[in-house]
Amino acid sequence: MKKVFLSLLSATFLALGAQEAAAQTPYRTAIGIGIDVGDGPTLVGPQIKHSFGGANAGNAQVLFGDDIITLGVDYSYNQQISGTNGLGWYVGVGPQLTFVDDRRWFGDEDQTYFAIRPAAGLEYKIPTAPIAFHFDWKPWWNLTNNSSFEPARFTLGFKFTIK
Template sequence: MKKLFLSLFAVSALTFAANEAQAQTPYKSALGIVFDGYDGSNVGIQYKTALTNVSALQLQAAFRNHWVSFGADWQYEKAIPNADGLAWYAGVGAQVGIWSHDGNSSTSFGIRPQVGLEYKIPTIPIAMHLDYKPYLGLNNDTGFDGGGFTFGVKFVLK
């Protein structure tokens, strides 16, 4: 059931992106810091680049005690009318996590659907986002984890 939901979500997001004609992405690329996780202890770097006028690729590497994770997300983004610089987005991404401590280690792989808001400050090259990213583990860490918010601040490069 969860896999069906994720498949339907991905197909719907791709359909919306293919049918959208007007420009929505307020910038081409940005680099910043992201706080990912349930308690803010997962901190990392993030790079976002526009793929089309309504879609973007976001890459991140996050670090925590004995843990590192790498992710890549595809996002469909749409400006909110009459709210200069504010947009909502939805997407899906993949994440690989590597844990190692006292001779023990584990690698996990999962899918992270997402929905969020991003605000690009109109007068300065700064963008901020807040999103919800549940996690569906596919190998060692199988199962659905409904928690997971991220907050990030990015410097707009162009």
């Protein structure tokens, strides 16, 4: 069983590696505004996304809400959807720190939360303009202070792209 699993894992990495060489994000770096919505508070703030070449990219954001500040970074695997001009999909994951100064949202005063945020979404880069948009499902998996999982979280992003 172990040999079969390792063989399948190796084949998967080889297939992804072959696709990665051909996959390119439509821009190198983008800066803009991120909006995190869903159950709980709505958060808004600046974000930056940078392509590391091929299908690999990183995203960082600082989001603000009522008595809440969230710092997060994500890795994402990005692919363009063939037959479209500027539309792509991505999956990713990253850590997040949330600082809360109020009992209103999470029940404790002055708490820091560490969470993991997986993401799956779509991104559209307007081919004739330096503008991109994204929408993703990004659940919040809190690992501290009475661990919890919030599946109903989504993000919207509006970015200015830099080639």
